[in-house]
Amino acid sequence: MRSVKPRFGYLIASILSLALVVVACGINPNASEAEVTPSPAVTMPVEIPQPAATAALSSTPQSPPSVSSLRLWIPPEIGARTEPGAEELIGQIRAYRTMHPNLDVIVEQKLIEGQGGLLNYLQTGREVAPSILPDVVAVPTSLLTDTRVKDLFYPLEGSIGSEFLNDIYPAPVSQVVSNDHIYGYPFASTGLTHLVYNPAVVTETVSLNWTRFISDTGHTMVFPADSREGAVFGLQFYLAEGGTLVNQSGQVALEAEPLSRALANIAVNKGNLLQSHQLKTLDESWQYYQLGLSDTIWMRAEYLFGRQLAHSLPVDKQGFSAVPGPESALIPLTTSWAWAITTSDPARQAVAADFIQYLTDPDSLANWSERSQVMPARRSAMALLAENDLYYRFLGEQSEYAQAMPISETSRVLDVIGDAVFQVLTTDSSPAAIADRAVAALRQ
Template identity: 45%
Template sequence: MNKKVSLLLILLLWLTVGCDLASSFNQAISEESTPIPAESGTAVATSTAAPQTTPDIAIPTSPVTQTRPTLRVWLPPEIALATDEGAAVLNAQLAAYRSNHPYLDLIVEQKGVGGQSGILNYLRTGRAVAPDILPDLIAIPTDQLSLALSEELIYPLGNLVDTSLLEDLYPSALNLVLKDNQLGGYPFVLTGLTHLTYNSETVTNTIPNRWEPFIAQPNSFVFPANGLAGGTLGLQFYLAAGGTLTNEAGQVALQVEPLATALQQLFIAENDGFILDQSSNYSTFQESWQLFQAGTANVALTNSEQYLRLRDANGAYQVTAVPGLDRSLNPLVTGWAWAISTSDPTRRELAAELLNTLIDSNNLGDWCYASKYLPSRQAALAFWPEDDAYLPFASDQLSRASAMPVSSTSNIMTVLNNAVFDVITLTKTPQVAAEEAVAALQQ
């Protein structure tokens, strides 16, 4: 009798602990899970038993029999909800895919990309606890591909994407996803392409493609000098001056002279009053745009995403490339990529089929235009309205663009951000700022 009571107590204790563990894990996971809202009556997350809210990750207590194949997709809000119109287009494309695949349950969930609640971290922790509810297809920033591949959180595309779809990519887009001769994902959006915007009602002279005559014009220029945008502008000048990002030993490094040359351009423009002093207060394009929109500055540094979202309906805000040392600076771009996150061959095929549908030139072109993003494919850009004045400029800049060579969180960008800020605030000369930046990387 005592043995039976003891056995019963042990069983009850085991069940209690198991439930507590499942409850704790469910709560942590479900906090960041948000389904994409339906537009025009079309549901994005679709399955025969799909609830109205994102399902929790739970530890299964009994075997589950799958009667239909399920394809799970995780999207960040930057993609799922870029704009209201973009969300509606994406919903319509997913609904059409579901209609053409009635045998398949398509479940789309919204997840962030950073920190403990980011997609990659969920993939790390979820595999040991609830692998059955992890995604088959994800969208992540291209600078996360290398880490995801090295940890086997995603898998190389191999031959799952037709060669013609790779050949149609802008060169910078392909370079963003090639990791150790492997295709880590398929880039579908290019971001961060910087250029100038100016008020054509007050800027009457043609903006030259060289920096020196540009800053001699009677205009006022604003840009976010206290952050990544400032550091990226410094990097563009540095590369144009012949600078490299590694030394002879292959170590990360900067060179003093080309960096001093790059910083000198900004120092002179600030010292002569061409760059507004307020630039050093701003760290984002959103902040500096307000000064431009208010008319305090008639020329501003912006990027493609911001310009497409905020350009005026009357067409007064025109665009041109950023002037450089001898010619306009080459744009540096990052982007977003589709990546396959399942090792199961059957599910990989299903994920690849949806991926190929979404990157179809018509689908990608429509979604990018609605979402205010530049597409990675030349054929997709061709689907934009021909009367859009931004189209020929975007096409030219995308053809000239290079892949961002370093991560936004790298040590190189940190020291460049600081160096640009120091010369814009006139607290250091270009030579001193360059020497300190080079030394900081060697520590």
């Protein structure tokens, strides 16, 4: 299986950098525009701890006189995913500055990792050059409970009341709360998988049992099995079969038996998956679906957002379903983003908190999310989008069941699972033999 990296808009990132020169004073003209893949790497929690409530900020706070600037760092893959999304963010920052004329909002694009990246600066800059460090950052929520870096972020209690968590979907909440502290304000989620089908052809209720679903010879499904998407598909089946991702020693590992069961399920009536084993991208799968060669396609939400905007696809001409699993629907896995505070100055923390609450207001967040082709992490923002759109209503329902992506999508684990999925669809090797080889490969 060949790994396929996500593609981000280099041109859009450039547009955002240029526009923010107008929006902010002191913006770094050398802000990076390179591609980066966030690295979520936490386990999926069963219970979500709820911190004690703290007093909320006033709905119309004023910036303390001692604070004349606010520095924001945001990675291009979330701040400049699309040109309309970048423009919406710029507009919201301009509006905030109008409300606070004595405050400069200084915005810089920063990669998450690597030399010169956000984490590198936060880890080394506090002692060397604290004046250039940000007050607010946008980061994958997985970082906020990562023991290696979570101390770089300051809890929100005392600046933002904890009641906002009641409006956030479970998956992002699970990654911003740790030891009764809230380390971030989730605002966006990506990666949710589901099925899209042609309701003119698929007129019956889609079975959520995989064997029954894929054994229906009257219907077919396509997905890019020879890609990272195929690996995620396999991971979801593996987790549904009770598989774990670390052994008793805390080392990354796969279990042969649940992986074998997952592969056996995927291989049931693989003829109904058509040429999925040859497909490497969702674009290729989409062509099959659009040409009527298959009536069902495995999908990621952000990809369908792009298709709907680019081609004005009528929602009533599409059907949506959870992905069938061994017994019932597979649990969707999502990667979420949050605003986090990185300044230790209480006065700057107060201004940062006010700015975060402004950007995550339901109307503001709904507008930005729609234009950026991501799902809002707030239920109230999703509800606004769902008022006239059945797809957002479906995504809101699925977000209630979604769990946090437990590993990075660039991880070695997904390499191994992806290879196993590809082998079970293209060779005569038994699922058990393929699973054994996969487990051994991860140990090397």
